[in-house]
Amino acid sequence: MTTTTIPGGQVGRSLSRLEAQDKVTGRAEYTHTMRIPGMLYGKIFRSTVAHGRIKSIDTGAARAVPGVHSIVTAEDVLKVIPNPYYGPAFHDQPILAIDKVRYVGEPVAVVLAFDPHVAEEAMQQIVAEYDELPAVYDEVEAMTSPVHVHDALKPAGTFADLKHLTGRKQTNIALDFRLRRGDADKAFAEALHVFDHTFRTQKVLHLPFEPFASIADARDRSLTLYTASQSPSFVRIEIARLLGWPENRVRVKVPFLGGGYGAKLYIKLEALVTALSMVARRPVKVALTMEEQFYTITKHPSTFRIKSAVDKDGRITARKCEVWWNGGAYADIGPRVTQKSGFTASGPYDIDNVEIDSYALYTNLTPAGALRGFGIPQLVWAYESHTDMIARALKLDPLEFRRKNILREGRPQATGTVLKDAAIETVLERVAERMNWTQPFDRGKGGVRRGRGIGIALKAVISPTTSVAIVNLYADGSCVLYCGTVDMGQGSDTAMAQVVGEVLNMPAETVRVMQRDTDVTPYDMGTLGSRSLFHMGHAVRLAAEEVRVKLQALARDVGVLDGSNIPVSELFKKKYGMQAGNIVGTGTYKPDYVPPDPATGLTPNATPFWMIAGAGAEVEIDTETGHVRITRLINVADCGKPINPKIVESQLSGAALMQLGFTMFEKMHIDGGQVTNASLADYKIPGIFDVPIVMENETVEAYQHNGPFGAKGIGEVATFCVSPAIANAIDDAVGVRLTELPLNPEAVLRALRAKDGNPLEDA
Amino acid sequence: MSAARTIRFTLNGEPVTAEVKPHHNVVEMLQTQFELHGARESCGQGLCGCCTVLVNGRAVSACLYLAPFVDGAEVTTVEHLATRDALDPVQEAFIETGAFQCGYCTPGFVLMTGQLLDEHPDPDDDQIRHYLTGNLCRCAAYPEIINAVKVAARKRQSRPTP
Numbered sequence: 001m002t003t004t005t006i007p008g009g010q011v012g013r014s015l016s017r018l019e020a021q022d023k024v025t026g027r028a029e030y031t032h033t034m035r036i037p038g039m040l041y042g043k044i045f046r047s048t049v050a051h052g053r054i055k056s057i058d059t060g061a062a063r064a065v066p067g068v069h070s071i072v073t074a075e076d077v078l079k080v081i082p083n084p085y086y087g088p089a090f091h092d093q094p095i096l097a098i099d100k101v102r103y104v105g106e107p108v109a110v111v112l113a114f115d116p117h118v119a120e121e122a123m124q125q126i127v128a129e130y131d132e133l134p135a136v137y138d139e140v141e142a143m144t145s146p147v148h149v150h151d152a153l154k155p156a157g158t159f160a161d162l163k164h165l166t167g168r169k170q171t172n173i174a175l176d177f178r179l180r181r182g183d184a185d186k187a188f189a190e191a192l193h194v195f196d197h198t199f200r201t202q203k204v205l206h207l208p209f210e211p212f213a214s215i216a217d218a219r220d221r222s223l224t225l226y227t228a229s230q231s232p233s234f235v236r237i238e239i240a241r242l243l244g245w246p247e248n249r250v251r252v253k254v255p256f257l258g259g260g261y262g263a264k265l266y267i268k269l270e271a272l273v274t275a276l277s278m279v280a281r282r283p284v285k286v287a288l289t290m291e292e293q294f295y296t297i298t299k300h301p302s303t304f305r306i307k308s309a310v311d312k313d314g315r316i317t318a319r320k321c322e323v324w325w326n327g328g329a330y331a332d333i334g335p336r337v338t339q340k341s342g343f344t345a346s347g348p349y350d351i352d353n354v355e356i357d358s359y360a361l362y363t364n365l366t367p368a369g370a371l372r373g374f375g376i377p378q379l380v381w382a383y384e385s386h387t388d389m390i391a392r393a394l395k396l397d398p399l400e401f402r403r404k405n406i407l408r409e410g411r412p413q414a415t416g417t418v419l420k421d422a423a424i425e426t427v428l429e430r431v432a433e434r435m436n437w438t439q440p441f442d443r444g445k446g447g448v449r450r451g452r453g454i455g456i457a458l459k460a461v462i463s464p465t466t467s468v469a470i471v472n473l474y475a476d477g478s479c480v481l482y483c484g485t486v487d488m489g490q491g492s493d494t495a496m497a498q499v500v501g502e503v504l505n506m507p508a509e510t511v512r513v514m515q516r517d518t519d520v521t522p523y524d525m526g527t528l529g530s531r532s533l534f535h536m537g538h539a540v541r542l543a544a545e546e547v548r549v550k551l552q553a554l555a556r557d558v559g560v561l562d563g564s565n566i567p568v569s570e571l572f573k574k575k576y577g578m579q580a581g582n583i584v585g586t587g588t589y590k591p592d593y594v595p596p597d598p599a600t601g602l603t604p605n606a607t608p609f610w611m612i613a614g615a616g617a618e619v620e621i622d623t624e625t626g627h628v629r630i631t632r633l634i635n636v637a638d639c640g641k642p643i644n645p646k647i648v649e650s651q652l653s654g655a656a657l658m659q660l661g662f663t664m665f666e667k668m669h670i671d672g673g674q675v676t677n678a679s680l681a682d683y684k685i686p687g688i689f690d691v692p693i694v695m696e697n698e699t700v701e702a703y704q705h706n707g708p709f710g711a712k713g714i715g716e717v718a719t720f721c722v723s724p725a726i727a728n729a730i731d732d733a734v735g736v737r738l739t740e741l742p743l744n745p746e747a748v749l750r751a752l753r754a755k756d757g758n759p760l761e762d763a
Numbered sequence: 764m765s766a767a768r769t770i771r772f773t774l775n776g777e778p779v780t781a782e783v784k785p786h787h788n789v790v791e792m793l794q795t796q797f798e799l800h801g802a803r804e805s806c807g808q809g810l811c812g813c814c815t816v817l818v819n820g821r822a823v824s825a826c827l828y829l830a831p832f833v834d835g836a837e838v839t840t841v842e843h844l845a846t847r848d849a850l851d852p853v854q855e856a857f858i859e860t861g862a863f864q865c866g867y868c869t870p871g872f873v874l875m876t877g878q879l880l881d882e883h884p885d886p887d888d889d890q891i892r893h894y895l896t897g898n899l900c901r902c903a904a905y906p907e908i909i910n911a912v913k914v915a916a917r918k919r920q921s922r923p924t925p
Contacts (some may be wrong), residue, residue: 016858023866024854024873026801026841033800117786209805209813209867209901258803258867259901290806489865489902646861650907654864657903680806680899688895691905 010501010508011709014646017494018509019256019487029255031228032213032287039215039283040069041116042276043123045109046295047101050137050364050673051147052130054099057109061125067118071126072110072279074098080278081242081271088234088266089162090174090331091154093367095275101130102149102329103364104673105295107272112280135364135673139326140303142172142361149329149362161595162335174327174360175335177342179601181414182353184309187318191309195390198305199382200740203326203668204661205298206371207685208488210258212296213287216273223274224251230264230486231526236518238267239274247518254516257488261658262370263297264488265528266333294668294678299371300337301326304345304382309353314396316405318353321345321383325375327360328367335360340462340529341375343601346414347383348424348458348612349405354414356601364673373716374529376459377659377723381741384455384724389737398728399432402456413458415596415606421712422610423638423702428456430700431614434634443733449621450631453728455721456614460607461713462529464593468522469539471500471547473583475576477568479504479547482514483540484524485532490715491647492532496540498643499708503544522586530611530713533643535589537708542587550583591706609704609712612638615656615721617692619729626749628664628730630692633722637697639714640704648714652697655718661686663723665742770834775843781830789825789833790814793840801841801870812898815871816840822878841870844877852922853877856915857908864902872898876912885916 022028059071074096077084084095097108109126113119136145152169155162165175188194214227223243229235232252240247257264269286276284288296302325309318323345327334342358371377391401406425412418431454432438444450470482481500487493493513501508514521524536551571552562558574560566572581591608618632635656642648665684669676677683697718703710723741731737736751753760767782774797781796793799793816802825805813809824816825817839844851853876856862863869872895879886879894886894891912900908 016861019866020858020863021850021854023863023869024850024857025845026799026870028866029800030803030867033794033803035795117784207901208865209811209899210803210865211805257865258805259865261901290808489863491864650861650864650904653906654903657905658901679808680810681808685899685901686903686905687899688892688905688908691903691909695906 010498011643012641013498013508013644015494015498015508015644017491018497018513019493030210030258031215031226031255032210032258034215034226036215036217036283039285040112040114040280041119042110042112042273042284042286043116043119044107044286044292045111045123045126047097047104047106047108049101049130049132050104051133051135052101053133054097054101055129055131058127059109062111062122065118065122065125067113067115068122069112069114070280072112072276076279077275081275084242084275085154086238086242086267086271087156087331088158088333089156089335091156092150093330095271103366104675105366106329110276112276112284136172137363137365137670137673139301139324139361139363142363143324143359145172148172149364159336161339172362174331174362175338177339177358177601179343179354179356179414181416181600181602184318184320184353184355187353188309191317192312193310193394194307195310195386195393196307197386197389198303198739199385201302201378201381202741203298203301203365203670204666205294205668206261206263207293208259208261208263211288211290211293212264212269214269214273215283215285216277217283218274218277222249222251224253225270225274226253227270228257228264229254229270230257230260230488230528231266232486232516232518233484233523234266234526235270239270242271242274252518254486257486260488261372262528265370265526268296290680291678294675295366297332297369298328298366298668300334300368300375300378302378304379306382306386308386308390310390310394314394314401314404316349316351319346319351320355321357323358323379325360326363326365326368328363328365330367331360332367332369334368337370337375341379343415343596343606344376344458344460345379345383348407348456350407350411356414365670366675370528372655372658373719374462376457377719380455380457380720381723384457384721385727385739388453388728388731392731398454399437402428413606416602416604417606419610421640421702421704422458422612423700424456424458424612426700426702427612427614427636427638430636430698431616431634434696434698435616444620447623449623449733450618451729451731451733452616452618453725453732454614454616455724455728457720459611459717459720461531461534461609461611463607464590465525465531465535466588466590467524467536467539468586468588469536469543470522471543471585473547473551475569475572475579475581478510480512480514481540482521483536484516484521485536486516486527488527490651491644492527494647495533495643496536499537499540500544502709503541503548530715530717533711533713534609534707537711538589539587541708542589543585546585546587547583550585554583608706611713611717613717613720615725617725617729619726619733621730621733621748623734623752626745626752628743628745628748630726632694633692635697635718637699637714637717638702639699640702640707640712641710642699643709643711648699649697651714652718653695655716656722657686657691659719659722660690663726663741663743665744667742768831770831772833772835773837775839783830785829785831787830789816789828789830792830793825799840799842803867805867810899811868812871812875813868815874815898817874822875841874844873852918853880853915856911856918860907860911860914862907862911863904868898868900872900872908876915879912880916880919884920886912
């Protein structure tokens with residue numbers, strides 16, 4: 001322990017998750033199944049109209065239901081929280097609707113009761129009347145619609161890049177991000193070929209199996225929240241702001257999450273349960289049903305018009321990207337998706353002249369936020385479909401066309417930031433190799449046709465963000481790690497323990513990772529965007545290194561020479577005369593970052609690291625039914641050096657299969673603003689039969705030089721390329737091009753019939 | 764709301780009684796009266812399998828199974844599989860193969876795998892997919908789960924059943 005050599009060996013171990021035993025025995029604790037003494041249950045009464053003024057809320061019949069404790073509306077909320085608007089990017093979302101409702105499913109009132117069934121029954125007796133207003137649902141229409149979802153923009157001030165929006169009125173545009181590099185107009189004027197395509201993605205949602213759940217226990221001078229949150233520090237800060245309290249009076253405890261995928265980010269039910277507990281002066285729990293998740297947060301539907309200029313050699317000389325993000329009724333983190341993903345809209349290609357316009361739009365739909373990729377899967381869907389369409393039109397091999405245009409190490413990305421430690425070429429080549437791209441391919445015959453496709457993508461990590469960690473070494477040599485990264489299944493506790501073990505030379509399974517509790521775990525920006533392993537990994541490394549340095553000092557202090565193998569417990573005994581004392585190390589990490597120039601979107605340092613992914617798909621299509629069978633799915637990624645290869649592989653595989661659902665069948669059907677398939681019976685997600693017959697996952701040999709032990713994040717990357725790889729394979733098989741997700745049998749069949757000049761009638 | 768009645772049944776090998784109302788499902792009863800949280804309600808429609816328990820040895824969706832109907836029955840939950848000293852081979856296999864991420868659906872998969880192996884000690888891929896099609900995993904750990912079932916089958920065969 002006191003030696004300066006690093007036997008380590010913890011990084012790179014395929015260790016089972018630290019909490020594995022609790023999970024297989026059913027003993028892992030989740031907020032959704034927690035109860036605390038004296039607790040009331042809240043059931044939410046929701047808006048049935050997409051846009052309207054609230055005329056009246058009749059709670060009389062509900063109040064008369066035996067066992068009802070109380071009924072809470074915005075009027076009650078305003079008494080305890082005078083300015084009850086919350087949100088990470090904009091302070092636009094009321095805890096309960098005030099005067100207006102802006103989407104179907106918006107919380108309007110809450111019934112509280114000790115028996116959740118009583119609360120449910122009473123909730124159904126509430127009657128609200130609305131003056132309906134015209135509504136806007138489509139993101140492109142929202143640009144120019146006379147219907148405005150909000151009267152004025154209210155940026156939160158949390159993010160410096162949104163401040164300029166303050167006070168803008170009569171608009172649905174919550175953010176307009178622009179990037180200008182080179183002279184795109186000139187390049188288009190001189191181009192031999194111009195390709196102009198538009199792609200759309202549908203509304204889908206995270207659907208974690210532990211639906212949203214939060215419990216608040218408000219006292220006069222303190223508040224404790226138990227919540228299924230990916231960002232406990234943000235919850236604490238935002239609740240403290242709403243209450244006008246210092247942070248130290250708000251405590252946020254987060255057990256394991258039953259899935260997150262971006263749904264449980266920033267602030268969701270926490271503001272509501274806080275208000276309810278303050279009104280009722282009792283602990284209150286709100287745990288949503290599966291159906292209610294459809295009224296809470298979704299992925300952004302998007303429209304992306306992409307236009308490329310190509311010269312005689314097949315080089316892309318210019319690209320114009322216009323992306324419209326359907327953010328729903330409240331901004332959530334949408335404006336940041338618009339910018340932070342927007343700037344990679346031109347893809348992993350070396351293009352001198354780029355224009356990007358990326359718009360966050362308010363509409364009268366369930367709010368949209370981050371979903372495993374922060375907008376990147378929507379962009380890659382478009383630009384990698386577009387890439388194939390160009391290659392096909394120019395009769396170039398899609399792989400060769402990509403090789404010709406790929407962004408290489410040391411070259412500037414659209415922002416001007418130079419690519420470093422981004423194994424794009426390697427990932428592309430590994431996909432090609434695993435797909436046996438140069439070998440003959442069986443294309444099927446008769447009514448079964450086969451095809452194959454590939455895709456490649458990059459993402460920048462959200463920046464700048466901060467993580468803080470504490471490592472506490474006890475006098476017996478055991479240690480605890482305090483870090484706010486939320487383990488929602490991605491294995492972060494295990495990976496962070498491996499980092500501690502590596503530095504302090506102890507088996508990772510002996511490191512205890514403290515459950516998230518903002519009273520003891522220090523600040524972390526949030527578990528999002530594949531940032532944690534890099535940022536928190538560094539903070540944890542620094543904290544452990546500080547412990548190591550202090551331990552060496554303690555050893556010298558008690559006269560033990562460097563290089564001695566005296567156990568840690570002996571050093572403490574020598575120092576304190578008994579098993580006593582602690583060594584505490586802290587680490588804070590915030591990477592360098594240069595904000596983009598507001599006029600051009602350019603910056604020399606857009607991100608501390610790049611995420612790189614590629615995918616290849618082989619499909620088999622039944623031309624009679626349009627049914628697509630995925631016979632092979634290859635996922636390749638650059639994650640630097642994997643801290644835990646086994647967990648990394650699970651992350652790649654899980655992300656790809658999740659995206660397979662978003663690609664092939666998942667879709668929220670919406671009629672007049674009303675979701676018509678808000679249940680697992682009507683909204684299909686991937687099951688065991690949807691796993692491709694062959695699925696291979698690979699991380700390429702790589703090293704992230706500024707990463708902790710050469711590592712970087714991996715949680716999202718395998719979602720990026722699945723959709724375009726499959727669409728490209730479908731085109732390869734049957735010569736039809738789908739430009740809208742999902743790629744379900746109906747869409748494929750319609751396209752096949754249209755191609756044959758025998759179109760299906762509209763349903 | 765209707766009146767409660769007392770039911771008697773066997774829970775994880777022990778005779779128990781519970782006060783249940785006609786609308787209470789087995790998940791709620793297990794959580795509120797026995798503090799067993801391994802069966803969890805998720806979809807509430809019997810589609811995801813997160814709430815799986817065994818009633819008279821058969822896997823059922825406890826979110827759709829009304830509590831009064833287990834009167835006189837034998838109910839087994841995931842909590843009954845491991846002893847103080849040892850995990851069930853299925854649980855061991857799930858850990859060894861990393862067959863879960865968030866863990867919310869895991870008890871359901873573990874119980875359903877147990878039923879599969881009771882009926883088909885050496886299942887092929889089709890049997891595995893068939894039996895587990897009623898269990899969903901949003902983290903999509905399916906490839907690892909299929910692997911776990913195979914490892915569990917080998918473990919069971921090399922070990923006498925208690």
